[in-house]
Amino acid sequence: MTDAPRNLPRLALYIPEPARRPGDAPDFSGLAIPEPGALPRPDIDAPAEATRELAYGLIRVLDGDGRAVGPWDPRLDPQTLRRGLRAMVLTRAYDERMVRAQRQGKTSFYMKCTGEEAVAVAQALALNREDMCFPTYRQQGLLVARDWPLADMMCQVYSNAGDRLKGRQMPVFYSSKEAGFFSISGNLGTQYSQAVGWAMASAYKGDDRIAAAWVGDGATAEGDFHHALTFASVYRAPVVLNVVNNQWAISSFQGIAGGEATTFAARGLGFGMPALRVDGNDFLAVYAATRWAADRARTNGGPTLIELFTYRASAHSTSDDPSKYRPAGEESLWPLGDPIDRLRDHLVAIGEWSAERHAALEEEMREEVRRAGQEAEALGTLGTGPAHSPATMFDDVFKEMPWHLRRQRQELGV
Amino acid sequence: MPIDILMPALSPTMEKGNLAKWVKKVGDTVKSGDIIAEIETDKATMEVEAVDEGILGKILVPEGTQDVAVNTPIAVILAEGEDANAAPAPQQKAAESAPPAVAAPAAPQTPAPSAVAAPPVVAVQPDPDVPAGTEFVTMTVREALRDAMAEEMRRDGDVFVMGEEVAEYQGAYKITQGLLQEFGPKRVVDTPITEHGFAGLGVGAAMAGLKPIVEFMTFNFAMQAIDQIINSAAKTLYMSGGQVHCSIVFRGPNGAAARVGAQHSQDYASWYSHIPGLKVIAPYSAADAKGLLKAAIRDPNPIIFLENEILYGHSFEVPKLDDYVLPIGKARIARSGKDVTLVSWSIGMTYALKAADELAKQGIEAEVIDLRTIRPMDVPAIIESVKKTGRCVTVEEGWPQSGVGAEIVAQLMEKAFDYLDAPVLRVTGKDVPMPYAANLEKLALPSVADVIEAVKAVTYR
Numbered sequence: 001m002t003d004a005p006r007n008l009p010r011l012a013l014y015i016p017e018p019a020r021r022p023g024d025a026p027d028f029s030g031l032a033i034p035e036p037g038a039l040p041r042p043d044i045d046a047p048a049e050a051t052r053e054l055a056y057g058l059i060r061v062l063d064g065d066g067r068a069v070g071p072w073d074p075r076l077d078p079q080t081l082r083r084g085l086r087a088m089v090l091t092r093a094y095d096e097r098m099v100r101a102q103r104q105g106k107t108s109f110y111m112k113c114t115g116e117e118a119v120a121v122a123q124a125l126a127l128n129r130e131d132m133c134f135p136t137y138r139q140q141g142l143l144v145a146r147d148w149p150l151a152d153m154m155c156q157v158y159s160n161a162g163d164r165l166k167g168r169q170m171p172v173f174y175s176s177k178e179a180g181f182f183s184i185s186g187n188l189g190t191q192y193s194q195a196v197g198w199a200m201a202s203a204y205k206g207d208d209r210i211a212a213a214w215v216g217d218g219a220t221a222e223g224d225f226h227h228a229l230t231f232a233s234v235y236r237a238p239v240v241l242n243v244v245n246n247q248w249a250i251s252s253f254q255g256i257a258g259g260e261a262t263t264f265a266a267r268g269l270g271f272g273m274p275a276l277r278v279d280g281n282d283f284l285a286v287y288a289a290t291r292w293a294a295d296r297a298r299t300n301g302g303p304t305l306i307e308l309f310t311y312r313a314s315a316h317s318t319s320d321d322p323s324k325y326r327p328a329g330e331e332s333l334w335p336l337g338d339p340i341d342r343l344r345d346h347l348v349a350i351g352e353w354s355a356e357r358h359a360a361l362e363e364e365m366r367e368e369v370r371r372a373g374q375e376a377e378a379l380g381t382l383g384t385g386p387a388h389s390p391a392t393m394f395d396d397v398f399k400e401m402p403w404h405l406r407r408q409r410q411e412l413g414v
Numbered sequence: 415m416p417i418d419i420l421m422p423a424l425s426p427t428m429e430k431g432n433l434a435k436w437v438k439k440v441g442d443t444v445k446s447g448d449i450i451a452e453i454e455t456d457k458a459t460m461e462v463e464a465v466d467e468g469i470l471g472k473i474l475v476p477e478g479t480q481d482v483a484v485n486t487p488i489a490v491i492l493a494e495g496e497d498a499n500a501a502p503a504p505q506q507k508a509a510e511s512a513p514p515a516v517a518a519p520a521a522p523q524t525p526a527p528s529a530v531a532a533p534p535v536v537a538v539q540p541d542p543d544v545p546a547g548t549e550f551v552t553m554t555v556r557e558a559l560r561d562a563m564a565e566e567m568r569r570d571g572d573v574f575v576m577g578e579e580v581a582e583y584q585g586a587y588k589i590t591q592g593l594l595q596e597f598g599p600k601r602v603v604d605t606p607i608t609e610h611g612f613a614g615l616g617v618g619a620a621m622a623g624l625k626p627i628v629e630f631m632t633f634n635f636a637m638q639a640i641d642q643i644i645n646s647a648a649k650t651l652y653m654s655g656g657q658v659h660c661s662i663v664f665r666g667p668n669g670a671a672a673r674v675g676a677q678h679s680q681d682y683a684s685w686y687s688h689i690p691g692l693k694v695i696a697p698y699s700a701a702d703a704k705g706l707l708k709a710a711i712r713d714p715n716p717i718i719f720l721e722n723e724i725l726y727g728h729s730f731e732v733p734k735l736d737d738y739v740l741p742i743g744k745a746r747i748a749r750s751g752k753d754v755t756l757v758s759w760s761i762g763m764t765y766a767l768k769a770a771d772e773l774a775k776q777g778i779e780a781e782v783i784d785l786r787t788i789r790p791m792d793v794p795a796i797i798e799s800v801k802k803t804g805r806c807v808t809v810e811e812g813w814p815q816s817g818v819g820a821e822i823v824a825q826l827m828e829k830a831f832d833y834l835d836a837p838v839l840r841v842t843g844k845d846v847p848m849p850y851a852a853n854l855e856k857l858a859l860p861s862v863a864d865v866i867e868a869v870k871a872v873t874y875r
Contacts, residue, residue, distance in 0.1 A: 103463055108673045159851045167853075169676075169850050170675040170678070186674075186675065218606070221607045222610075249607060250578075252579065252582075258606065321459045324582075382851075387851045387852065387853045388851055397846050
């Protein structure tokens, strides 16, 4: 401290804390939830400044009665809506099955996306099938919505003989070039810069495909997030940059990543890019916002930052126990509801669905997952094998195997 | 036929847990998928689901029992009309839990390992600096690291710890257990997820005179912080003409754990040991972990403190002293021998010591040196041993090229060439990224057999 006389209070260090901790009653009454349909929808070639109120507000379409309201209603046909509903229900059934498989030792690790299904599923439908996705680890709905075989995903999780990744990746780190789903990285945020690079390459080649990237609220603190926004803005990269704000980065609430001071969407405005903050549990709002950003990117309008405001209803992973750091039962009180229930209610409200059809769909999806499970487990599980041959271990270190690896393989006798 | 329900494993490295609660009671009918009990581990609470159907015939482990080893039978499920006290279940059914193949930790050569036994207490020769007659207490490496930090934080108000999940969650691997409760959120700080960011913050706080302990959830994530560590922390004193020093500890698990794949299994010992300005510590035992972490926190230089996830749960004898501080840069003879010198550190010691036991049965007496500090390296200790044995094998999990073993070989060539009776050999990990699958992972890591083979080669047996 200096010796100068002072009559100011001492400096005090501020440490952010979530409003509620275990033992407290869950309470979201402090959360401002704007009315659905209230925000305007600018044209896709509007300047970034036109999105200012969209970055601080919340784009919502579905109201409490299951009606679609306001200018962001994407006016999807019932067939597309049912396709979205089916993919969300299937994703949830898949998650349930895989967590059970982990508890039974069939894999070492799993991550559910419960409560966030609308994010990946609606976005997959709003993008073109050929657009390239750079997701993080909770967007399995992208593969499901792109009709990628569940059994193939399970084989990856089980690291079995059918695993196309040859037993090399952690469970849920899927990779499918054919499905436009890059290889997931365990080091957070790296995919954000890579998506911008991929998008710039697509523009360089004069292609018509765009890229999309996902990052959690927590990982926006990574340098990669800020690097990606700089490059995307400078070069007007054809990319849709998504922040899935599910409130929790393992045990760190979103305030630890800077969510108290402003919205995650608003970070885009500082880079001069349009920014949309969306009710992530509203299938129609997610679809509409993503379509807006994708259309803008595809017509050389550059990048958009989308914050998908949602809630991680389950544990971070099978190694996590949320009861240690947040009130029990909070997920059932999330004021924006459950994405599957909300789309179901909408379809019922417009006379395109019923409780009976929904129950039948759930049973059908569970059965589909069961069938896929049998198919995958016939090729082994982590616990039972068969595993990949040790001879494969030296493949793919380099495109062509150098002599010293050939020798190591021989020394190993495989 | 009665079916045993076994204590499940929540993760491949879990070895034991507490049986928190029985949700079902004896006589209840259980269906597949029913929650029957709740288990607590050091990381989380989990529910045990029944896979088989039947009646809960007998509870073998009452609720509230602590430290139940994975795969211990905890209850028996009976079919209609069966008697729980009849013959014991002839075949354990591990369906509710990770099967034994999974429950055994991934580095199967470590001593931890039988699926049902708690980790053994490993006996190592005490440090020569420990006064005779000192009482010893058994503790895990995890507890030793926590105690070292807590003691230093009590002693010096400038010491604080920060990193991802260190406060509220008590550390991703529970190394900071209880620190938030004792020292409060100003000294146990949860950070945003940006290793590059908080490493830089730590360097800045150290420049301001505080003594940060920066926890990396794993050193794999510190790769993005390596510019702050090398270009700032390690060089600041030098570049400022000796004006600005940086008393900081970067610590966290290093190297392979189990089933965490290519990006989470890397050994950084040789990377950091290359850098002038850094001291690099990689302890094996709990006593060394405690004594060296305390020394690291007090040291005025930037320190890389490399821990190991597999070793966290291993127990050792630790001297019960009020202030147990060890010198940085001193190796320890973990086992005396005359025929060959084995040099290792951290988890590599588990291979070296096991191999030495096996070799002794075959009449080869290996001297095992635990380096403990990689930089500055206690080269004189290695040379003194090699003068006696004439042969040397190094053991590390890292890759061969430019590894720590390569440095030891070079030092011996320069300073002990005339004492060598055979080329020095290195036992290392294979030259591939770490695969995920257990069988491949095992092959990619060094093994006790590799060490024995190398020793036989240099002793011409």
